[in-house]
Structure formats: structure tokens, C-alpha cells
Amino acid sequence: xxxxxxxxxxxxxxxxxxxxxxxxxxxxxxxxxxxxxxxxxxxxxxxxxxxxxxxxxxxxxxxxxxxxxxxxxxxxxxxxxxxxxxxxxxxxxxxxxxxxxxxxxxxxxxxxxx
Amino acid sequence: xxxxxxxxxxxxxxxxxxxxxxxxxxxxxxxxxxxxxxxxxxxxxxxxxxxxxxxxxxxxxxxxxxxxxxxxxxxxxxxxxxxxxxxxxxxxxxxxxxxxxxxxxxxxx
Numbered sequence: 037x038x039x040x041x042x043x044x045x046x047x048x049x050x051x052x053x054x055x056x057x058x059x060x061x062x063x064x065x066x067x068x069x070x071x072x073x074x075x076x077x078x079x080x081x082x083x084x085x086x087x088x089x090x091x092x093x094x095x096x097x098x099x100x101x102x103x104x105x106x107x108x109x110x111x112x113x114x115x116x117x118x119x120x121x122x123x124x125x126x127x128x129x130x131x132x133x134x135x136x137x138x139x140x141x142x143x144x145x146x147x148x149x150x
Numbered sequence: 151x152x153x154x155x156x157x158x159x160x161x162x163x164x165x166x167x168x169x170x171x172x173x174x175x176x177x178x179x180x181x182x183x184x185x186x187x188x189x190x191x192x193x194x195x196x197x198x199x200x201x202x203x204x205x206x207x208x209x210x211x212x213x214x215x216x217x218x219x220x221x222x223x224x225x226x227x228x229x230x231x232x233x234x235x236x237x238x239x240x241x242x243x244x245x246x247x248x249x250x251x252x253x254x255x256x257x258x259x
Binding site: 077084130139 | 195
């Protein structure tokens with residue numbers, strides 16, 4: 037079955053550590069996205085990538101980094117520079133071509149700083 | 151101005167009521183429009199696409215007004231199970247997908 041997979045589902049990090057969240061899709065989608073969601077809040081865009089080896093900052097990119105070496109994969113690293121990383125992180129992908137684009141989401145990673 | 155704006159709510163409505171949400175977008179070149187539903191602590195899921203001609207799916211009706219740059223979602227005969235956050239989604243040039251912050255709906259018995 038085609039889909040988008042995030043791992044792990046729950047992640048605990050000590051302060052000062054970098055952690056990497058995985059996002060893999062087998063939908064052959066060109067575009068991929070990372071969003072952050074805080075309790076009771078909406079989705080905020082961290083980074084997005086429209087094609088391999090290219091990505092753009094979203095609204096809250098500070099303290100995060102990404103790579104897009106393969107079409108299927110868009111890992112997000114939460115660095116120690118991110119002062120308040122505890123949140124729900126959602127990865128999404130969408131079809132780049134065509135006028136009726138739909139976004140598909142992974143099930144999310146809940147990151148907690150301990 | 152935000153690219154996509156929604157009233158965060160919450161909208162507290164009794165069962166059986168009709169409720170409507172609006173969402174405005176700033177980029178007149180936006181191409182595709184959707185409503186997503188997000189349940190608490192879950193990922194968003196596509197509810198319906200929005201077309202200029204309108205789109206109806208059972209109790210749900212979505213409309214697009216390109217001239218005024220807004221989309222709407224109407225829910226008739228609200229059920230308890232409709233309680234969720236409804237996200238407006240707009241795709242623009244280069245297929246960038248932008249989400250509104252969501253409107254929370256609580257249907258009350």
C-alpha cells in the first residue's frame with residue numbers, strides 16, 4: 037500500500053541533544069513538508085521541499101534542519117538551538133504536477149524534551 | 151497578512167444545528183482548495199475538495215469564492231461525531247501547501 041510513514045511515533049530528548057525525525061513516502065510525490073503543532077494550535081510550516089536536493093524555509097525554520105537526498109525521504113533534525121521543541125510533528129507529501137493537489141500526512145511524531 | 155486565515159473558534163453548537171466556517175486566502179494565484187478534518191492528537195485527513203461550482207457530500211457543502219478569495223464549509227444536522235478541528239488548505243504556485251490554523255467545532259448533546 038502506498039503511504040507516508042513517520043517514525044518514531046513517540047520520541048524523548050534530553051535538553052541539548054539533536055534528534056532526527058524520519059519521514060518516508062512511497063507515493064512518488066515530488067513535494068514534502070514538515071509541520072509543527074502545539075497543543076490547541078494549528079499547523080505551522082517548518083520546511084518544505086518541492087524537489088530532490090532543494091528545500092525552503094517555512095514560517096518557523098529556526099532551530100531545525102532538513103535534507104532531501106532522495107525523493108522518498110525528508111528527515112527533520114531538531115537541533116539544540118530549538119528552545120522549545122516539545123510538540124507534535126507532522127510530515128506531509130503532495131503531488132507537484134496537476135491542478136488538484138492533495139496533501140497526505142504521516143501519523144506524526146510526538147517529541148518531548150525531558 | 152497570513153496566507154490562509156481562519157477563525158479559531160471554538161464553535162459550540164447543539165446537535166442538529168447548521169454551522170458554517172469561512173477561510174480567507176491572500177494569494178489570488180492559488181490553485182486548489184480543500185477542507186481537512188483533524189481529530190484530537192491525530193493527523194489531519196482530507197474531508198473534501200472545494201470547487202468553484204461548489205461541492206456537496208452528504209451533510210457537508212464546500213464553496214469557493216475566487217473573487218472574494220474565501221472558501222466556506224457548511225455542516226448541516228451536526229452530529230456529536232463532527233466535533234473536531236477543521237483545517238482550510240490552499241495550494242499555490244509550485245504546489246506549496248498552506249494550512250490555516252484550524253477552526254475548532256464542538257457539537258453539544
